[in-house]
Amino acid sequence: MNDEPSLSCPLPDDGRDGEISLAHGEGGRLTRELLRDLLAPLQNEHLVSLPDGATLTASSEQLVFTTDSYVVTPLFFPGGDIGSLAVFGTANDLAVSGARPRWLSLSLIIEERFSKRELARIVASIAQAALTTNVQIVTGDTKVVPRGAADRLFINTAGIGELTLPTPGPGKLEEGDRILVTGPIGQHGLAVLIAREGLGLDPVPVSDSASLWPAVDALRDAGIQVKAMRDATRGGVAAVLHEWADACSQTLVLEAEAIPIRPTCRGACELLGLDPLHIACEGTMVVAVADKEADKALRVLRDVAVSHSAVEIGSVVERRIAPVAIRRSLGQLVPLDEPTGAPLPRIC
Amino acid sequence: MKYVDEYRNPQICRRLVAEIRASASRCYTIMEVCGGQTHGLLMHGIDQELDGVIELLHGPGCPVCVTPAEDIDFAISLCQRERFTVVTFGDMLRVPGTTLSLREARARGGDVRLVYSPLDAVQLAKSDPSREFVFFAVGFETTTPATALAVQQAASLGLENFSMIVAHVRVQPAMEAIMDADACRVEAFLAAGHVCTVNGYASYDRFAERYRVPVVVTGFEPVDLLGGILSCVLQLEQGVAKVENRYERSVHHAGNIEALRVVDETYAICDQPWRGLGKIPNGGLRLRDHWRQFDAAQKFSRVAMPIVEPTPCRSGDVLTGRIRPTECEYFGRECTQDTPLGAPMVSSEGACAAYARHARQRV
Structure with missing residues (x-):
């Protein structure tokens, strides 16, 4: 606490002790x-x-x-x-x-x-x-x-x-590289939206806000050559992949079935008409590695708390129909659009 | 997830595709009425899967797309008044009026707020009696019960600072207008599941009979849509035209009777201008005289403005299935999701937005 001798008159503070003036x-x-x-x-x-x-x-x-x-x-x-x-x-x-x-x-x-x-x-x-x-x-x-x-x-x-772990970056992604995600997506954006709007969903999605450094450090420690990493914040996983696709001029293909989404998040997205791929994460990242490193990278990530549910969600193929495409239930590849404008403003 | 996963089951989808292909002796032209169906069809690649067997025409079922520009202009003029707040669903925000969208009006100082439920607009009005709250009531029959309840709730709370711009539209008159138009190519309809959840489908019996066209009520998941298309094909092959319900988990023949009662108490049917399509007889709803104090147009002396379509947007042709979005000369060039020339490129249910999102690159 303040240990200075109190010689002066106290400054007026609007009479509101509990508030910043x-x-x-x-x-x-x-x-x-x-x-x-x-x-x-x-x-x-x-x-x-x-x-x-x-x-x-x-x-x-x-x-x-x-x-x-x-x-x-x-x-x-x-x-x-x-x-x-x-x-x-x-x-x-x-x-x-x-x-x-x-x-x-x-x-x-x-x-x-x-x-x-x-x-x-x-x-x-x-x-x-x-x-x-x-x-x-x-x-x-x-x-x-x-x-x-x-x-x-x-x-x-x-x-x-x-x-400590320099990466060549998304410009160097090439056919055959694999795309991993370190955990369930869309949690943060939805948690904030639901809290803001008082939507009263039960159970509520909880933000994934956490430090990703332990996951990156584990990859470095294991000697994994990461090609690109990015935390999927505003615009979600879709925004990251679009940026990467533009940088490397390949097509990034996602398998819809493989994308990890918690049931609470999925339910809320279905209800609100939102695509979880467009929703911000704050403790989840997308990682691209060469084909031969993918399995090891997944093992390493799964040993770390923040990335224990890491999975592969897609791969890099030669540029075909669209920068980013997704294979849904019928097996057809459908372009995945880039988020346009924020469906959920002020989430971070 | 229950009610979702089983309707996206890949095996069932593939079986339905095979059945449709095996049943169709020629290529049929089917219109899905609702924009939600359009997005489902494109998002799951059903149009590609059935290429050459089924031609899908995208219907008028995007309420935001058909809301007249002058209604948006009226909302904008109100949000710019002192102590006025316009309350709306998020979808309306980006749709261009004659010169501005509500979002642009908000950026220029207008007070526009978003809600997920019309009842939230009533709560806003209740919590701040010093402001005038105007709810922009748009939507097909699906949203009418909630806006009707909002009016009734505002009345029971004795609110004098709540009113609505009513731009509700009715889907069946638009389907009739499409069938009555010259050179109509529609051979069967996938009727909008959520509209039928409220309205039921009894009223389609006469429609199907009169126009000799199969009407199949469907949901929005791939199994729903493929099942609906299969029903259409089977009817067309057998030369019958009747109404079928393939959305049994949500839709009953008589609809939601309680909801219909509230809507009928609140609204009367009227002729309504549809953006891009012109005036459709019986195509809309207005507040009954009993509730006229909640009609923003009367309360704030709305002056009728001549209809000026500000852009070369061909939304009318798109909304009636005369052209595909990609056949419009502006699609993907002057008209994109970032720079929309018209409402169908903006709305989450708009056909042009569906192509821009899910199919642009495969054109």
């Missing part, structure tokens, strides 16, 4: 208090003196740097919240780039009158997610904006990781 963002005592109290769970050696920048020592020559902003609504949803999402999401962008996530920055843009209790819950969730992912929050910023200028809370995280 504009004064919390103005750089004075309230700002320092906010940082000390609420950000305490994040403490590490880099944050002790709250410097303007963090000095870091990397053990790899090649670093990967990424950033992402989180504007999900609602802030809390089954399986996660905006805080854990802001850690896992950015760490996963590093992981699928083949980098071990090491350091994150954390910027909070808070709407005036946001609940301190909720903020504390979110910060605790950020701390927990950072611990699980083994990343440090090393620098950050807090801004408070007037009511109506933001929707409760926005978070930006930037991340630095050390490159």
